[in-house]
Amino acid sequence: MKVGIIGVGAVGTSCAKAMLLRGSCHEIVLIERDDDAAQLRAKGVAADLSHGAVLLPPARIRPGTYEDLRDASVIIITAGINERTGEAIDRNDPRGRLLLLPQNANIYREIVPRIVAVNTDAIILVVTDPPDPLADVARRLAPSNPVISSGTFLDTLRFRLQLAQWIGCHPSSVEAMVIGEHGTSQVYVWSSARVGSEPVLAHLERVTLEAKKDWDESSFRSQVERDVKYANISIIEGTGASQHGIGIVTARLVEAILRDEGLVAPVGVFQPQFNVTLSLPSIIGKSGVSRVLVSSLSDEDTGKLAKSATAIRDALDDLDRQSG
Numbered sequence: 001m002k003v004g005i006i007g008v009g010a011v012g013t014s015c016a017k018a019m020l021l022r023g024s025c026h027e028i029v030l031i032e033r034d035d036d037a038a039q040l041r042a043k044g045v046a047a048d049l050s051h052g053a054v055l056l057p058p059a060r061i062r063p064g065t066y067e068d069l070r071d072a073s074v075i076i077i078t079a080g081i082n083e084r085t086g087e088a089i090d091r092n093d094p095r096g097r098l099l100l101l102p103q104n105a106n107i108y109r110e111i112v113p114r115i116v117a118v119n120t121d122a123i124i125l126v127v128t129d130p131p132d133p134l135a136d137v138a139r140r141l142a143p144s145n146p147v148i149s150s151g152t153f154l155d156t157l158r159f160r161l162q163l164a165q166w167i168g169c170h171p172s173s174v175e176a177m178v179i180g181e182h183g184t185s186q187v188y189v190w191s192s193a194r195v196g197s198e199p200v201l202a203h204l205e206r207v208t209l210e211a212k213k214d215w216d217e218s219s220f221r222s223q224v225e226r227d228v229k230y231a232n233i234s235i236i237e238g239t240g241a242s243q244h245g246i247g248i249v250t251a252r253l254v255e256a257i258l259r260d261e262g263l264v265a266p267v268g269v270f271q272p273q274f275n276v277t278l279s280l281p282s283i284i285g286k287s288g289v290s291r292v293l294v295s296s297l298s299d300e301d302t303g304k305l306a307k308s309a310t311a312i313r314d315a316l317d318d319l320d321r322q323s324g
Helices: 010-022 036-053 096-116 131-141 153-167 200-210 217-229 231-239 244-258 299-323
Strands: 002-006 027-031 060-063 074-077 123-126 147-149 263-271 276-285 288-292
Touching (some): 002 010, 010 027, 010 244, 027 036, 074 096, 096 131, 123 131, 147 276, 153 200, 153 244, 153 263, 200 217, 244 263, 263 288, 276 299
Parallel strands (some): 027 060, 074 123
16 A cells, blocks of 8 residues: 655645645555755655654555656645645635646646656546645546545534534544635535534523623634634644644555545545536545535525636636646
8 A cells, every 4th residue: 555745845745744644545655746955855854754653553665756656646745835835824815726737737747747657547546735635636637546635624523623612522522624725715515513412502592691791603603613714823823834633644545545445535526517626525545535525505505506607617717828
């Protein structure tokens, strides 16, 4: 079970570390640009992680070339400029991560053909921001490879965590999902958010009123959505990069694919009805996404999802115009 990671920056390194810690696969190959500095970075990261990996489930990590991807089962792409470098950390800019699309699409136009030259079967997992339109870029360049993006899986975990903190329970006990774009137009599916069998909003309203406090559902929803939507910016302001959460999410997706688990999670896959890649709950296994589940959405959620799809599609249309 070999996995390739293209791009050994903060996110690529975190993905590799999480996979080693979790025992996600048997071999990890780190791929970087051809220049000397990038090659030294790949060698250094591989060496550093391999020293600690002596204490972890058996796995080999090493630097490599695209030729080493010939028998890889999953190829993760994390290469590209990040939010801070691309100046996509303004909470007032509705474009959010979509600002990074033109530059990172150019990087993908260099990377993906090199993947296809050696492997037309591996699942390509797009993690670079913005992952949804970049998955569409990759899909055009690699028509034979299954392509998925990490999508709103991490946003969903952030949503569950926020709700759990308000409820006072563990996040694993909260059922809640974010769908659509991994970006500012993401959709919070409040209509199906549950703790136990009780709707989250009804639960919080009840316990708030029982405590003789005022309940303002609109303000509550706005605060939670803001905290989830801009969690990456808050992290970047504190540490310089948002990397560890997505590293763990990526490792979990790799496991679901390699073990053919049938994990249900919101990941980005091409949605014909919207003509773009966006996230809906999907069954994940050895073929990537085997089935997209039909969500029971409120009219409000359905309208927001359509707007999210439009935001992604408009960004891709702008990219196509710029590319000529």
